[in-house]
Amino acid sequence: MDIITCCKVVRDDELIKVNDKQELIIDEVPWKISAYDLNAIEVGKKLAEKLEGKMQVLTLGSPEALNGTKIQKDILSRGPAELNMVVGEGYEQLDSISTAWYLAQAITTFENVDLVLCGVGSGDFYNQTVGTQMGTFLNWPNIDNVVEIEIDESASKAIVKRALEDSTETYEIPLPAVITVSSEIIEPSVPTMKEIMRAGRKPVNLLDLNAESLEQTTEVIEIVVPDQTDRRKEIIEGDGEEEIDQLIEFLKKELV
Amino acid sequence: MKTDVAYVLSVDKDVILEICSGLKDKTDKLNVVYLGSEEELSQLKCGANNLYFGELGEYIAEDYVTAIAQKIKGDDSALVFGGNNVKDRAVLAALSALLKSNLLTNVSSIEKDGEELVFSRVVYGGLAEQKTKFVSNYGLVTTSPGLFELIDLGDNDNIEKLEVAEKSAIKFIEKAEKQEKTVNLVAAERIVDVGRGLSAEEDLGLINELAAKIDAAVACSRPVAENDKWLPVSNYLGITGTTVKPELIITVGVSGQVQHMGGINKSKTIVAINKDANAPIFEHCDFGIVGDLYKIVPKLIEKL
Numbered sequence A: 001m002d003i004i005t006c007c008k009v010v011r012d013d014e015l016i017k018v019n020d021k022q023e024l025i026i027d028e029v030p031w032k033i034s035a036y037d038l039n040a041i042e043v044g045k046k047l048a049e050k051l052e053g054k055m056q057v058l059t060l061g062s063p064e065a066l067n068g069t070k071i072q073k074d075i076l077s078r079g080p081a082e083l084n085m086v087v088g089e090g091y092e093q094l095d096s097i098s099t100a101w102y103l104a105q106a107i108t109t110f111e112n113v114d115l116v117l118c119g120v121g122s123g124d125f126y127n128q129t130v131g132t133q134m135g136t137f138l139n140w141p142n143i144d145n146v147v148e149i150e151i152d153e154s155a156s157k158a159i160v161k162r163a164l165e166d167s168t169e170t171y172e173i174p175l176p177a178v179i180t181v182s183s184e185i186i187e188p189s190v191p192t193m194k195e196i197m198r199a200g201r202k203p204v205n206l207l208d209l210n211a212e213s214l215e216q217t218t219e220v221i222e223i224v225v226p227d228q229t230d231r232r233k234e235i236i237e238g239d240g241e242e243e244i245d246q247l248i249e250f251l252k253k254e255l256v
Numbered sequence B: 001m002k003t004d005v006a007y008v009l010s011v012d013k014d015v016i017l018e019i020c021s022g023l024k025d026k027t028d029k030l031n032v033v034y035l036g037s038e039e040e041l042s043q044l045k046c047g048a049n050n051l052y053f054g055e056l057g058e059y060i061a062e063d064y065v066t067a068i069a070q071k072i073k074g075d076d077s078a079l080v081f082g083g084n085n086v087k088d089r090a091v092l093a094a095l096s097a098l099l100k101s102n103l104l105t106n107v108s109s110i111e112k113d114g115e116e117l118v119f120s121r122v123v124y125g126g127l128a129e130q131k132t133k134f135v136s137n138y139g140l141v142t143t144s145p146g147l148f149e150l151i152d153l154g155d156n157d158n159i160e161k162l163e164v165a166e167k168s169a170i171k172f173i174e175k176a177e178k179q180e181k182t183v184n185l186v187a188a189e190r191i192v193d194v195g196r197g198l199s200a201e202e203d204l205g206l207i208n209e210l211a212a213k214i215d216a217a218v219a220c221s222r223p224v225a226e227n228d229k230w231l232p233v234s235n236y237l238g239i240t241g242t243t244v245k246p247e248l249i250i251t252v253g254v255s256g257q258v259q260h261m262g263g264i265n266k267s268k269t270i271v272a273i274n275k276d277a278n279a280p281i282f283e284h285c286d287f288g289i290v291g292d293l294y295k296i297v298p299k300l301i302e303k304l
Ligand SMILES: Cc1cc2nc3c(=O)[nH]c(=O)nc-3n(C[C@H](O)[C@H](O)[C@H](O)COP(=O)(O)OP(=O)(O)OC[C@H]3O[C@@H](n4cnc5c(N)ncnc54)[C@H](O)[C@@H]3O)c2cc1C
Pocket: A035, A036, A121, A122, A123, A124, A126, B125, B194, B195, B196, B197, B198, B220, B221, B222, B223, B224, B236, B237, B238, B239, B240, B241, B252, B253, B254, B255, B256, B257, B258, B259, B260, B263, B273, B274, B275, B276, B279, B291, B292, B293, B294
């Protein structure tokens, strides 16, 4: 069972700030693994353990995002046997269709792939479409928003549950396939000391795609920061009788 | 807004009626693709030039993707719209790959700039809006619910049944309805919004009691719904969840990350209860108390 989990490295969303000219301050913000790709990596790790297979990570991004050993080790400490990178200037800004296009070509460079996993959406643009687009480019069966995966012994098919707004549907899907998992599926685990130590010794492969590029179909005009509502920000510290009474005073006025 | 040819595709007839309302008189040719049951067809008065209908039951939505792509390719250029629900998004994503054109999801506004359409969507967890235009013959968009107001649309000129051109490799087995009560958070005037500061599911009792006391609905953060599964997914607030604008919202043990605030920052008054003085929620509230929710909430229930 050969599994490839796709993962994006993004700017840490908790550290992006807005300056007083209503512009994003983003250039110096550190990189991290996109939150919901951690869930996909965890699913890949668990499936590989259960089926005695191998899970690798595939990531696509700019040199600035991917060339640091810190981020590489962070990814490798979470279960993959190897890290595979497609690196290009400005790649983390690619639109989802181009991202899917390159990832699909990267997948075809592996000798054997039974399952490709994706997270539900990236922390920066959250378009939620790359898995389906990649699967379609590969002409592989694909499905998204999956909350449960069962794979048969011979790794020929998966039974998956897919969460919709008001129901859950079960599908049978032949492998190889692209499955996009919901963040509900599992909680990512924290890497152990041993996993962190071993991460530094795992292979990091730079994939040379030689890919034809896809014609650009969208153009970003601008990124604007909407106005924030001004808040009164009356903050009191402490949970004693007196402070709670102040809160109650405030609430009583609001509740009339 | 002007586009020569538009396709409106959905598995949900209400989505179709809403988007068609928004497009009326703004496109020379309006084509609708409805994937669903034949019984609903009579309710689909969307004023379309063509209504293509793919019956679900024996077939699933994915089975129609190739046939729909062929229809769209019959036009030299087109904009394709769908809802931002899971199925519409997946069908449009597959179409976008077949048309080799980008899909912009969860678009929250569409403006006209000269002859061009500009689509906005929220990025970076809700901090910013990205404005994008298509520079290709085909463009695909899923719109946030409620973007357009419903109007009367009139009959369709032509109705045609879609035939499956290439069956999808995925096979539907069964469907289970979610067994959960849905609350209308969007209409709620007061909300108690609970986060991961709650240590156990049983403690939801405390939250429910407070909510009952002040006649409020109960909502939560994404991890409380998705990871803890203490409340239905439809109850979580935020940019990827529900957006609310009550008169009063009391957040209890919510840190106030940008993705969550994006769903509640239109509230009139925000009150925060959190034991960490450095939690971002205190930057975005009207009244905040730094303290233990387990000391504060019982007192509120007692004294309010
Ligand atoms: C792409 C993307 C989209 C997302 N979309 C959403 C979204 O739409 N909605 C959403 O909610 N989240 C969303 N998130 C997740 C978001 O980033 C945060 O992780 C989440 O909102 C945090 O939830 P929380 O505040 O409940 O938990 P935490 O961040 O863990 O905060 C818990 C808080 O409780 C406080 N606390 C603990 N114990 C007590 C106590 N006894 N008394 C008082 N206070 C206490 C702590 O100080 C802490 O501040 C998204 C993330 C990503 C990457």
